[in-house]
Amino acid sequence: MSGGASLSRMSDGRVIGLSGSALSTLMPLHIWIGADGLIAHVGSTLARILPGTGLERRPLFDAVVVLRPAPLCDLADLSALQGQRIKLRLSDLADQTFTAMVVAQADGSLLLNLSFGASIADAVARYDLTLRDFAPTELTAELLFLKEAKSATLQESRALNLRLDGAKRRAQELSLTDTLTGLRNRRAMDGELGALTRDGPASRFGLMHVDLDHFKAVNDTFGHAAGDHVLLVVAEVLQSETRKDDVVCRVGGDEFVLVMKDCDDLKLLDAIARRIIARLEQPIVHEGEICRISASIGTTVSSFYNAPVADQMLSDADAATYQSKAAGRAQHTLFDPETRQSAALH
């Protein structure tokens, strides 16, 4: 490496001379270009990462490609960029861009100082750089420290967010679930009906209100454990008689609401209601005791209304259920929108 010295004129006219090794210590990524346009000296880190024989004695524009502010290949044009931000790359390292600045000196030589810029972290890995490759006054170590510390904290943050998100989902699920039966609860039903009625007449659905018959007698005769067991069987029946997307809710002690999505076929709904009643009338055995219940059901559908309102539909289905009860229980009644009364189908 040449031991040449660079001169720079101070404001009061004095100049300081720096040897090539002093320049390397201060600016390990510099290129010093003589007035003849040939490269005179290259900083130690730059020399280390360059493949081949290096840059010294090569014409500057043979080794360096100036990209920004504009391509150029004339020493005078380059020296006119003094103090500006320059982007360049080296012919021998085609895929590495450097940020650079140039200083022209009195003797016509140029000093070009390079930096890896934002690609510093990649460059450190690619060229296996160590702290010794940078001047201690450079902020490289701080920058890499910051990058690692940030990514470690971000990882912790992300893990916490995942845990919180999971906890939130579980809490949401719990807040919508009936603890005993695992069916949806009243809050979930309100949400479902709210969403369906918000769509106006476009969404077609059936609303079925199921009220168990004789459930109180089971509770009174065989105790609450038997009652709970019966409710679990009811939940199973209601779920198996509906589709996956339908919503089965327990809205009271022995009251259930079924929301049949995309279904307002009265015949089909009636058939489903009868099937439910028939299955609920099967004796339920609990600890040797036989529990017998049935159900009174009332149904309405969204197409009965110009603009379905959840509360109105619930109250109409409820009225139809009351009709079933009044007519002797264990039957299904369809709400009649003409008379605003409920009509028994049989």
Next chain:
Amino acid sequence: MHGLVNRSIQCFVTDTYGVDVWARIAASAGLPDGGFEAVLTYDDALTDRTLDAASRALDKCPREMLEDLGTYLASNPTVEAVRRLLRFSGTTYVEFLLSLEDLRGRARLALPDLDMPDLEVCQDTPGSFVLTARWVRPDVGHVLVGVLRAMADDYGALVLLEHEGETDGAARIRISLLDTDFAMGRDFSLAGAAA
């Protein structure tokens, strides 16, 4: 106290002694479910209770346990990030010692709300340094003894560490360099393993 500090204690216990031991400590100290989060801040009293409970559960005096915590932080693979951040400071053990003073500032750059110990390193005779640590918990000095010992192994240096006690809320540690090139240190790449 910053969650990172509490979380370090939790990781130290779970990685070294297992989750069951940690669960016992968490229960007796009345800690939040699921333990500490590194990105939250906790009441200082919680840290006291955790350290007390840990010291009892591990049957170790606080001093010994804090030293083990320091060794763990600077050497355990699951908290490799800490060791890397310490190694960023210098290419030799002496450089590492002298740049410990920058640690607080660097940590602040990354996490403005993380209050790290205020460290001062003076060379009093050739090969002998005094580290002064000021922090809300002066007992951090014992943790630092563990860190300094583990980092000496990391650099392959042979050192003698003496905790000289706490005065005016500051811990003093004397570091005597016996041999800076005692053994092969561990590899360190500035770029990191998976860069």
